[in-house]
């Protein structure tokens with residue numbers, strides 16, 4: 072890359088016509104892995120040859136998690152919020168913004184963004200787009216995205232990546248979202264009779280949570296009854312994940328609060344294991360925890376044991392039920408494939424089946440459509456709607472964007488105010 076410097080004014084700029092400012096739309100989610108693996112391993116194909124020998128930084132879910140791992144191992148606190156908070160304890164949206172600012176300070180000559188705008192609220196998207204527009208005068212930028220909303224309009228060249236080839240586009244056609252009807256099998260029956268709990272399944276009464284003396288959740292009251300399908304939403308950092316971890320049992324702040332789970336007061340002797348048996352949970356970061364080459368079948372079976380990987384000998388019935396779930400999601404042909412080699416969409420469907428295999432009374436899906444393309448998101452929407460319609464399971468679906476075609480019965484919005492977020496419940500039908 073050729074650069075020009077205005078030494079007198081102490082400002083430097085890169086000649087616009089020489090900078091590579093690319094939007095790359097993935098035509099399908101399965102294209103993402105080979106593209107990102109090539110870029111992470113610096114195995115550049117001809118189109119990316121210009122990245123050789125220059126200072127390239129990649130912002131992707133993987134590079135952020137790698138940074139957090141190193142932060143924890145080496146006690147390295149290179150990225151801190153003003154209040155001293157580490158990257159690990161920030162919300163997912165806050166992390167992306169903090170990691171971007173840190174990366175820009177490294178003065179990269181090229182910046183590769185892997186679905187950076189996905190999963191961000193409107194204000195955060197605007198802040199990040201402004202930062203990147205300024206950066207576009209200083210370095211090359213490659214913005215890899217799957218949803219049309221995530222295109223950066225100030226980047227000058229448009230590409231699609233399809234069949235491992237980069238194609239230049241004059242105008243990126245919006246992808247027509249099709250409602251897929253590929254789920255033909257009935258919802259599998261549970262292995263054992265599912266315990267019936269009285270209403271409400273979950274209730275929060277005037278629950279408040281603070282971190283570092285800052286109130287995050289303020290007087291939250293929320294009643295979740297059997298068979299309901301909730302959409303939980305609110306801006307980045309409003310406390311959605313904090314609220315969910317009070318249900319899943321991972322948050323010590325839940326103790327001493329008026330929370331009832333499955334008919335019992337929180338803190339009245341229930342074990343985390345007991346709660347985990349009743350809650351199917353999926354969050355995008357979980358996918359990256361599975362690093363061993365386990366088969367798709369074993370991944371689904373591991374849902375019975377809530378383990379990261381399969382370390383138990385499953386019963387014949389458990390294996391049979393895992394196959395029924397594979398039939399249900401239309402991926403029976405992948406049973407013996409290593410999970411980590413699959414596309415993001417297939418991994419996501421399998422993780423949902425894994426969360427459901429024990430037929431939990433409550434299924435929590437945290438940002439399940441993140442990183443998917445329109446078609447994959449539509450397939451996943453169909454799967455969730457089927458589980459909601461045919462099963463006994465109550466669903467909490469967390470997202471910033473409302474997926475077209477998703478049919479929640481209720482919504483719970485976290486509205487950020489000066490003294491913390493307050494909750495607003497609505498019935499949608």
Ligand SMILES: Nc1ncnc2c1ncn2[C@@H]1O[C@H](COP(=O)(O)OP(=O)(O)OP(=O)(O)O)[C@@H](O)[C@H]1O
Pocket residue numbers: 156160161162163164165282283287305306307308309310311312313314
């Ligand atoms: N252990 C912690 N220490 C300090 N602050 C924390 C901790 N955990 C969460 N927070 C703060 O609490 C707020 C709520 O975080 P949470 O992850 O619940 O938000 P969220 O609504 O899920 O956000 P996002 O949409 O970005 O994922 C954030 O400002 C976060 O930085």
